Amino acid sequence: MNIVSRPGRLGTPCLACPLRLKPAFRDKTDDEIRFIQTMKVDHRFMRAGGDIIHPGQEDAELYTLYSGWAFRYKSLPDGRRQILNFLLPGDLVGLQASLLSAAEHGIEALTDVELCVFPRRRLWDLFERMPTLAYEVAWLGSREECMIDDNLTSVGQRSAGERLAALIISLYHRVDALGLVANDSFAFPLSQQQLADALGLSLVHTSKTWSRLRREGLFALSGGRLTLLNPRLTARMAAAYEQITAPRPLI
Amino acid sequence: MNIVSRPGRLGTPCLACPLRLKPAFRDKTDDEIRFIQTMKVDHRFMRAGGDIIHPGQEDAELYTLYSGWAFRYKSLPDGRRQILNFLLPGDLVGLQASLLSAAEHGIEALTDVELCVFPRRRLWDLFERMPTLAYEVAWLGSREECMIDDNLTSVGQRSAGERLAALIISLYHRVDALGLVANDSFAFPLSQQQLADALGLSLVHTSKTWSRLRREGLFALSGGRLTLLNPRLTARMAAAYEQITAPRPLI
DNA sequence: CGACCTCTTGATCAAGTTCAACTTGGGTGG
DNA sequence: CCACCCAAGTTGAACTTGATCAAGAGGTCG
Structure with missing residues (x-):
């Protein structure tokens, strides 16, 4: 520890x-x-x-x-x-x-x-x-x-489902920029309690929303890896048009 | 414009x-x-x-x-x-x-x-x-x-009343650091719509919460100036122990 | 095997949203 | 000067999202 x-x-x-x-x-x-x-x-x-x-x-x-x-x-x-x-x-x-x-x-x-x-x-x-x-x-x-x-915009304005989708998309892009995405899937170590704390939702509601989105075919989780099954739909669901996270450390 | x-x-x-x-x-x-x-x-x-x-x-x-x-x-x-x-x-x-x-x-x-x-x-x-x-x-x-x-912590974790109290306290301290507080009162130009957008609440609920806090004697608003009637109580209500805003631009 | 941790699911409850009507006050034009 | 208008705020009622309570499933580790 x-x-x-x-x-x-x-x-x-x-x-x-x-x-x-x-x-x-x-x-x-x-x-x-x-x-x-x-x-x-x-x-x-x-x-x-x-x-x-x-x-x-x-x-x-x-x-x-x-x-x-x-x-x-x-x-x-x-x-x-x-x-x-x-x-x-x-x-x-x-x-x-x-x-x-x-x-x-x-x-x-x-x-x-x-x-x-x-x-x-x-x-x-x-x-x-x-x-x-x-x-x-x-x-x-x-x-x-x-x-x-x-995140503040998410927590302040988006519904539970939108928040989850937005978080996943954003992590997906960041991990991708590190070259760690393979086949639309990447290591996803967050517990649901941590998701809840990040999204300003209760644990229970996070769990319900999370499994609803999975049921709807947005993504799947297995062996600690998350696979985005429908990136397009997920992005739309997040009600967001892309933020930067892209590399551009320029002067 | x-x-x-x-x-x-x-x-x-x-x-x-x-x-x-x-x-x-x-x-x-x-x-x-x-x-x-x-x-x-x-x-x-x-x-x-x-x-x-x-x-x-x-x-x-x-x-x-x-x-x-x-x-x-x-x-x-x-x-x-x-x-x-x-x-x-x-x-x-x-x-x-x-x-x-x-x-x-x-x-x-x-x-x-x-x-x-x-x-x-x-x-x-x-x-x-x-x-x-x-x-x-x-x-x-x-x-x-x-x-x-x-703000993110407020919007993610605090109730409507707590959010309002926290925002007011924090603005109060910042305005105070500029020397613009007199008798616990300061110019307060926010509309309720702006408050709502900052706190992640609906306009209607912001209005109701705002007048509840006034009724409870936390603060008063008149002539575009807000007076903190009970700073101690307001801080406690915000469920926050002070953040910095204090000046310390040192090396 | 039991203790524990994370996740899941159902039932109930409350905080906050939405819809709608009404008040108030300031500003404008007739 | 009054009539009207518009923006901002207030209030009530119905509704919905998400919180809370509770019980149980599954997995892991000593």
């Missing part, structure tokens, strides 16, 4: 990071990669369910999600909790917590994850010495905000 | 900007202010209801809200619309739209508004030449994301 780090071993060197090959990532200069490499102080493993950043934490580091899924969430004092967004490989983890002095949210590992660790204090060095990377960090922050905008 | 700009007149020089005196703003060096001044290319006026940025716009500029209120929103194809967050004087307007290539949302003037205009293309100069300001821009972006996190 806790962070395991292996001092002395920093995992793959950044130059050879497999994520760089994915369609979603911008080419970087050798200088940039070298700088990233010197910023990276650790490579950690964490089990599903572990706290990457806990709510209120003041010294949270900045991470990059190397593998696995995570989510940001926010809890009310009485225990209700809202999942704000999901984090996939390559996403920046804890930027908000690094910039603001305390984390206003928590971040939890949804599956087993690997994280690259960058000390938050060096974020300032990056702004001072590597403006292209700083710009890209800001870009990633805006992209995350954009996804939250979408 | 449209933008009025007065070429040749850039409004107050940045050095003398009244916003700098507000408690919420970080001291800046003369260099920084000079840089901001050279970036500022215009000062515009716009009437309530005008589009500052329309959805999908690809060449949106970056603005600073000099006076008045605005809001960011997102619409679904069938007309439903979600207000994402409100913008108050001093807030950056259109950062997301400047960083990503197209605006995924719209921004509308809620009251008559004055805007300082900065060409989006120069945002990169700022990252290259003024890292402290770039860092502050990123900080402002994170702060905005944090507010949206809150």
